[in-house]
Amino acid sequence: xxxxxxxxxxxxxxxxxxxxxxxxxxxxxxxxxxxxxxxxxxxxxxxxxxxxxxxxxxxxxxxxxxxxxxxxxxxxxxxxxxxxxxxxxxxxxxxxxxxxxxxxxxxxxxxxxxxxxxxxxxxxxxxxxxxxxxxxxxxxxxxxxxxxxxxxxxxxxxxxxxxxxxxxxxxxxxxxxxxxxxxxxxxxxxxxxxxxxxxxxxxxxxxxxxxxxxxxxxxxxxxxxxxxxxxxxxxxxxxxxxxxxxxxxxxxxxxxxxxxxxxxxxxxxxxxxxxxxxxxxxxxxxxxxxxxxxxxxxxxxxxxxxxxxx
Amino acid sequence: xxxxxxxxxxxxxxxxxxxxxxxxxxxxxxxxxxxxxxxxxxxxxxxxxxxxxxxxxxxxxxxxxxxxxxxxxxxxxxxxxxxxxxxxxxxxxxxxxxxxxxxxxxxxxxxxxxxxxxxxxxxxxxxxxxxxxxxxxxxxxxxxxxxxxxxxxxxxxxxxxxxxxxxxxxxxxxxxxxxxxxxxxxxxxxxxxxxxxxxxxxxxxxxxxxxxxxxxxxxxxxxxx
Numbered sequence: 001x002x003x004x005x006x007x008x009x010x011x012x013x014x015x016x017x018x019x020x021x022x023x024x025x026x027x028x029x030x031x032x033x034x035x036x037x038x039x040x041x042x043x044x045x046x047x048x049x050x051x052x053x054x055x056x057x058x059x060x061x062x063x064x065x066x067x068x069x070x071x072x073x074x075x076x077x078x079x080x081x082x083x084x085x086x087x088x089x090x091x092x093x094x095x096x097x098x099x100x101x102x103x104x105x106x107x108x109x110x111x112x113x114x115x116x117x118x119x120x121x122x123x124x125x126x127x128x129x130x131x132x133x134x135x136x137x138x139x140x141x142x143x144x145x146x147x148x149x150x151x152x153x154x155x156x157x158x159x160x161x162x163x164x165x166x167x168x169x170x171x172x173x174x175x176x177x178x179x180x181x182x183x184x185x186x187x188x189x190x191x192x193x194x195x196x197x198x199x200x201x202x203x204x205x206x207x208x209x210x211x212x213x214x215x216x217x218x219x220x221x222x223x224x225x226x227x228x229x230x231x232x233x234x235x236x237x238x239x240x241x242x243x244x245x246x247x248x249x250x251x252x253x254x255x256x257x258x259x260x261x262x263x264x265x266x267x268x269x270x271x272x273x274x275x276x277x278x279x280x281x282x283x284x285x286x287x288x289x290x291x292x293x294x295x296x297x298x299x300x301x302x303x304x305x306x307x308x309x310x
Numbered sequence: 311x312x313x314x315x316x317x318x319x320x321x322x323x324x325x326x327x328x329x330x331x332x333x334x335x336x337x338x339x340x341x342x343x344x345x346x347x348x349x350x351x352x353x354x355x356x357x358x359x360x361x362x363x364x365x366x367x368x369x370x371x372x373x374x375x376x377x378x379x380x381x382x383x384x385x386x387x388x389x390x391x392x393x394x395x396x397x398x399x400x401x402x403x404x405x406x407x408x409x410x411x412x413x414x415x416x417x418x419x420x421x422x423x424x425x426x427x428x429x430x431x432x433x434x435x436x437x438x439x440x441x442x443x444x445x446x447x448x449x450x451x452x453x454x455x456x457x458x459x460x461x462x463x464x465x466x467x468x469x470x471x472x473x474x475x476x477x478x479x480x481x482x483x484x485x486x487x488x489x490x491x492x493x494x495x496x497x498x499x500x501x502x503x504x505x506x507x508x509x510x511x512x513x514x515x516x517x518x519x520x521x522x523x524x525x526x527x528x529x530x531x532x533x534x535x
Binding site for chain 2: 056059060063064065067068100102103104106107108109269
């Protein structure tokens, strides 16, 4: 059976996806599968940036061009802004990035500081993680934490310890990229637990079904973290379908694929459940013209079956 | 233009908006704090976070206010603006003008980091900012922008281009307006700044459209003569 049949009519919130690296085909497929909103955390672009202007332009594109692209497919695009852990290691540049962060974290639609945390767990990473926790606290924004691939369990505990040390409420912190080894501690300590369904390196969705069965849907949320690597922008709807096939209730599915993420990030004051349940009209008057996804009077839908291109 | 007078008039208009008491007291507080201690970080935070404190409702502009604003800066209008846009433009007028380099650099940084609504406010403000000659290049960047609302903020109901653009920049504005389906009748100076080179370019454009079997934008033919 086509997975789309079992989730028809459901709405999804992919709370971690790097659309900058994806095509309009992905937006189209996500919209068709019921994704109505997404959060794009600021991260690294696969190779290190060499100047602060690259960061500035990247942050500006997250609140500008990318938000617009999403809107053309009826998808609400929010973002979290921060200095990622890998690039925190270039200290001279990191200092300059810290200086421009306040220009971005107060912008509309910025729902948190993220994704921040540890990669190699160096001293520099810790320094800028701490500085950004203070920034989030001052701005009253949630924090989206990237947990490390290596030495994950210990790195996750340490990330939470430091967040508490800086006076953040666990309810304002979303700890992402969890797995079977980290989930219990994250939930027990009152943090939100994000799970990334990403082939080979992070969670598979059969494992995810088991986690929801074992821990229930409370404070758990899933995402695709689709980016420039081999990843799947339909990970959230596909996992919803798999949960349904495995007898998880519609209510629980809605919590882990939509509502929990809304509740957590609505604490920013920059998004709300009411807003998300209104359809986003595809507003032609707001299109980016000229060299854009929609040129001239182009319609946002392209008939992929036709061989004629007008 | 008298900046203090424009600032007062815009603030008076903000005060006249329904249910604006909270916004007004916030703005007054921020302006006092900034005047006492003009830190650029404060200037940026207030500009950026504006929608959180004043909201984004459409403003009402009584005829006498529209008239008063136009008297201070001919061609300048705030009709159909939202309150955050108006408040942001008013806020820009609070920046001290005693040091041109500092003034231009401070506002240029806002352009560099601006998102859609901020850019709309910034381009709208060009006719009332100090050192008007300093914004010529920035204004052409607005024409090059890909966001329709940003293009409109500089192209339509904005007296800055007609006052300060050279012929090449002006012609680019008109051509881009046709390309992007703007209502060119809303361009200030559309007829006053007609020129032979523009007529030629538009004639070529019209021929290209016909050859592709596409219709001509309305009002294009009026500029050919």
